[in-house]
Amino acid sequence: xxxxxxxxxLLEMTAIGKTFPGVLALQDASLRVGRGExxxxxxxxxxxxxxLIKILTGAYRRDSGTVRFAGQVVDFQSPQQAQAGGVxxxxxxxxxxxxxxxxxxxxxxxEPRRWGLIDWRRMNREAAAILDRFGIHLDVTQPLLxxxxxxxxxxxxxxxxxxDSKLVVxxxxxxxxxxxxxxxxxxxxxxxxAEGVSVVFVSHRLDELYAVCDRVTIMRDGRTVAERAxxxxxxxxxxxxxxxxxxxxxxxxxTTAFADGVHHAAAELIRADxxxxxxxxxxxxxxxxxxxxxxxxxxxxxxxxxxARALFGADAVDSGEVRLDGKPVHFKSPRDAIRAGIGFCSxxxxxxxxxxxxxxxxxxxxxxxxxxxxxxxIARDKQQALVDQFVQRLGIxxxxxxxPVRELSGGNQQKVLxxxxxxxxxxxxxxxxxxxxxxxxxxxEIQALINELADAGLGVLMISSELEELTEGCDRVxxxxxGRTVAEFPHATVSQGAIMAAMAHxxxxxxxxxxxx
Amino acid sequence: MAKADRTLSPAGRLPxxxxxxxxxxxxxxxxxxxxxIIYNIGFTPFFLNPxxxxxxxxxxxxxxxxAVGMTLVIATGGIDLSVGALMAVAGALAPLIFLNTLLPxxxxxxxxxxxxxxxxxxxGAFGLFNGSLVAYFKIQPIIATLVxxxxxxxxxxxVTNGRLQNFTNPGFQYIGIGRPFGLPFxxxxxxxxxxxxAWAMRATTFGRYVLAVGGNEAAARxxxxxxxxxxxxxxxxxxxxxGLAGLIAIAINASSDANxxxxxxxxxxxxxxxxxxxxxxxxxxxxxxxxxxxxxIQLIRYTLLAHGIPDAVARIVKAAIILAAVYIQRQRRx
Numbered sequence: 101x102x103x104x105x106x107x108x109x110l111l112e113m114t115a116i117g118k119t120f121p122g123v124l125a126l127q128d129a130s131l132r133v134g135r136g137e138x139x140x141x142x143x144x145x146x147x148x149x150x151x152l153i154k155i156l157t158g159a160y161r162r163d164s165g166t167v168r169f170a171g172q173v174v175d176f177q178s179p180q181q182a183q184a185g186g187v188x189x190x191x192x193x194x195x196x197x198x199x200x201x202x203x204x205x206x207x208x209x210x211e212p213r214r215w216g217l218i219d220w221r222r223m224n225r226e227a228a229a230i231l232d233r234f235g236i237h238l239d240v241t242q243p244l245l246x247x248x249x250x251x252x253x254x255x256x257x258x259x260x261x262x263x264d265s266k267l268v269v270x271x272x273x274x275x276x277x278x279x280x281x282x283x284x285x286x287x288x289x290x291x292x293x294a295e296g297v298s299v300v301f302v303s304h305r306l307d308e309l310y311a312v313c314d315r316v317t318i319m320r321d322g323r324t325v326a327e328r329a330x331x332x333x334x335x336x337x338x339x340x341x342x343x344x345x346x347x348x349x350x351x352x353x354x355t356t357a358f359a360d361g362v363h364h365a366a367a368e369l370i371r372a373d374x375x376x377x378x379x380x381x382x383x384x385x386x387x388x389x390x391x392x393x394x395x396x397x398x399x400x401x402x403x404x405x406x407x408a409r410a411l412f413g414a415d416a417v418d419s420g421e422v423r424l425d426g427k428p429v430h431f432k433s434p435r436d437a438i439r440a441g442i443g444f445c446s447x448x449x450x451x452x453x454x455x456x457x458x459x460x461x462x463x464x465x466x467x468x469x470x471x472x473x474x475x476x477x478i479a480r481d482k483q484q485a486l487v488d489q490f491v492q493r494l495g496i497x498x499x500x501x502x503x504p505v506r507e508l509s510g511g512n513q514q515k516v517l518x519x520x521x522x523x524x525x526x527x528x529x530x531x532x533x534x535x536x537x538x539x540x541x542x543x544x545e546i547q548a549l550i551n552e553l554a555d556a557g558l559g560v561l562m563i564s565s566e567l568e569e570l571t572e573g574c575d576r577v578x579x580x581x582x583g584r585t586v587a588e589f590p591h592a593t594v595s596q597g598a599i600m601a602a603m604a605h606x607x608x609x610x611x612x613x614x615x616x617x
Numbered sequence: 618m619a620k621a622d623r624t625l626s627p628a629g630r631l632p633x634x635x636x637x638x639x640x641x642x643x644x645x646x647x648x649x650x651x652x653x654i655i656y657n658i659g660f661t662p663f664f665l666n667p668x669x670x671x672x673x674x675x676x677x678x679x680x681x682x683x684a685v686g687m688t689l690v691i692a693t694g695g696i697d698l699s700v701g702a703l704m705a706v707a708g709a710l711a712p713l714i715f716l717n718t719l720l721p722x723x724x725x726x727x728x729x730x731x732x733x734x735x736x737x738x739x740x741g742a743f744g745l746f747n748g749s750l751v752a753y754f755k756i757q758p759i760i761a762t763l764v765x766x767x768x769x770x771x772x773x774x775x776v777t778n779g780r781l782q783n784f785t786n787p788g789f790q791y792i793g794i795g796r797p798f799g800l801p802f803x804x805x806x807x808x809x810x811x812x813x814x815a816w817a818m819r820a821t822t823f824g825r826y827v828l829a830v831g832g833n834e835a836a837a838r839x840x841x842x843x844x845x846x847x848x849x850x851x852x853x854x855x856x857x858x859x860g861l862a863g864l865i866a867i868a869i870n871a872s873s874d875a876n877x878x879x880x881x882x883x884x885x886x887x888x889x890x891x892x893x894x895x896x897x898x899x900x901x902x903x904x905x906x907x908x909x910x911x912x913x914i915q916l917i918r919y920t921l922l923a924h925g926i927p928d929a930v931a932r933i934v935k936a937a938i939i940l941a942a943v944y945i946q947r948q949r950r951x
Contacts, residue, residue, distance in 0.1 A: 412839070414838070414839060433838070433841075433843075434838060434839050434840070434841050435841040435842075435843060438840075438841040439841075444839060446836075446839055451833070451835060451836070452833075452835045452836050452839055453836050453839075454833065454836060455828070455829050455832035455833045455836055455837065455900065456832060456833065456900070457828075457832050457900045457901050458825075458828060458829065458832055458900075462825055462828075462829075466825070466829060466837070466840040466841075466842070467840045467841050469822050469825060469826075470822060470841075473821070473822045476821045476822050476823055477820055477821055477822075478820055478821060478822060478825070480820070520840065
């Protein structure tokens with residue numbers, strides 16, 4: 101292979117733009133991948149990674165920009181075309197046919213034929229040969245579903261290779277794998293590299309990127325903000341670029357509507373110790389006192405949402421203890437947690453928040469309904485009074501309580517969801533990215549509201565990816581990294597740099613004043 | 618985005634065409650029913666004759682009773698294929714009870730009472746079985762209820778040894794042929810059930826929860842809705858109502874044939890729900906709409922037969938009209 105003079109890169113996507121109705125998804129995004137290079141693609145939620153990959157693989161059409169692949173300008177119309185052109189994609193959730201054999205999956209759609217019938221012997225032989233190249237020896241006639249997820253992914257890789265792919269895109273391939281399986285996948289990636297196949301690798305686990313990738317492209321807000329060699333960029337710089345922070349400038353206040361100051365934290369409300377759940381949580385601990393806002397920081401996949409869901413009884417944990425008012429509790433369902441006075445405003449409004457066809461009134465009162473009803477009959481006047489009160493208090497813009505909630509803007513939907521929990525007068529509110537994807541005005545209103553509620557004695561655990569929200573709004577910030585609590589900063593000493601350092605390195609190697617919780 | 622524009626329009630009012638559409642969506646089925654009635658008053662002899670009215674209502678009552686239960690199931694995003702078979706189960710059990718073959722008793726009225734209650738409860742229990750397959754074992758509703766769709770009629774045939782049971786029992790048959798205030802008893806029953814469930818869907822926690830589960834199950838669970846219990850409940854209610862309809866069916870015929878009681882009922886019920894304007898995707902439901910949907914289908918059939926069109930052809934026309942009704946509603950929503 102040509103080692104010396106770097107020839108034209110295998111893939112060159114330049115100035116890619118893409119708009120969805122009402123959303124500018126990509127704006128001047130680019131991606132360059134060299135031949136035989138393992139290239140990391142990283143960015144926060146909504147940075148545009150998936151959109152860029154889908155444009156590359158033909159699932160979406162771009163609005164502007166050019167894609168050059170293997171020296172030619174290409175315009176893939178569908179994933180099938182991209183595959184035929186040499187670009188294969190392996191998704192997080194394996195999308196093969198579970199009940200068919202390994203070899204059938206590898207050759208699906210282009211089975212070797214003889215006299216018009218499938219040449220089984222040849223198919224099995226060739227499938228086994230491909231897998232052998234990656235050091236995987238198994239019975240290729242067994243159904244795919246009898247194999248573990250990692251091996252299924254290897255089969256997906258084998259399928260991609262059998263297409264003579266020049267580029268394999270792996271979209272968060274490791275998120276459902278255990279450590280040993282990740283190691284196997286890395287062996288395969290290195291084998292691909294040795295054969296001159298390029299890989300685009302999307303992952304949120306920084307350590308994995310350093311273990312296997314040569315170069316990295318960092319995206320933010322629909323743009324490509326940096327492209328570096330993996331060896332030349334530190335984790336901290338990587339995180340800073342992802343979040344869009346300049347390491348030298350650390351802003352202290354004035355960008356959010358949170359009051360810069362400490363609330364009067366009272367008695368301990370809830371405390372979770374050493375929560376463990378598969379590979380997602382590996383020793384997460386957090387505590388919230390009445391009347392304080394605790395920020396939960398971490399990169400995507402660090403286990404922040406998992407902690408909130410565990411506290412709320414939405415998911416079971418393998419081990420760990422949750423104490424409410426000092427007494428151990430085991431919530432079997434969100435219903436139990438709600439009875440204990442806990443509310444959970446989930447991150448994804450559409451899939452876990454609103455009931456789209458129900459009215460503002462019904463959405464707002466859904467959680468509080470049992471206390472509004474007598475013998476199961478809803479007291480309409482009480483319900484209406486409560487709805488009026490919260491529509492006014494939160495300034496929800498709606499044509500009336502009968503309007504279906506799906507017709508509201510994102511910010512107003514978020515207010516309805518906050519009101520759903522506030523109207524039951526909770527003691528503890530878990531909020532997951534409360535200001536994501538809503539306009540600036542509504543954002544400030546919601547921040548001010550959370551602040552006011554904490555002043556009134558509510559305990560708040562706030563998951564946020566915005567460092568300003570964490571440094572300005574929170575009395576304490578707990579940082580998670582790969583499912584583990586790695587640092588905790590009181591308001592007085594917290595800084596964006598310290599949070600980023602903890603996200604990047606964990607507390608052990610972080611050159612900051614990390615306080616262990 | 619169209620949705621955003623809607624919110625921003627002054628006073629939150631929908632633009633004129635959209636309001637027209639919304640109106641049609643709400644009252645489309647009712648208008649169609651009205652048109653059918655007016656047409657028949659004009660062109661079908663004896664249409665308003667009490668005997669004709671009663672016969673139409675009597676025929677539609679079991680369908681409505683089953684379809685109302687189906688509406689609740691569909692509102693949660695499910696479907697219940699077993700209702701026809703559960704009608705056969707209830708229809709097979711009742712004569713065994715009041716004919717003293719199953720539970721010998723010296724007091725006939727006790728037998729009649731039990732014959733009215735036990736089969737309905739048994740059908741309800743089968744409904745709970747459906748519900749538990751869906752709620753606990755996460756089996757898709759269409760498959761879960763297919764189990765009893767197949768097995769239910771078999772059970773009915775086994776308990777009756779496949780024999781036709783003929784009977785004359787005025788006490789029991791009151792449920793099918795009674796005429797309090799000159800109105801067929803089952804029609805009164807139908808009206809009461811429709812009114813009760815229409816009210817329950819609006820005014821009770823249960824009704825809100827049913828719509829929440831169908832509208833967004835993940836969100837409902839996080840909001841504290843007892844999703845599992847709600848699913849059990851709707852399939853249980855669907856079973857109870859199917860059992861009741863089964864009793865009415867055999868009471869009218871004065872005989873119970875496990876092969877034919879409730880045959881094709883699941884399809885009529887689903888069609889009524891769909892024509893009535895309840896989308897099969899769940900999250901929205903109209904009990905009154907289902908009543909109207911069932912009446913439309915009944916009247917179409919009646920109108921065609923009254924005008925001498927053979928039943929075979931009438932079936933084709935009926936299917937075409939169902940397709941048209943559902944298609945129009947689909948368009949309006951898009």
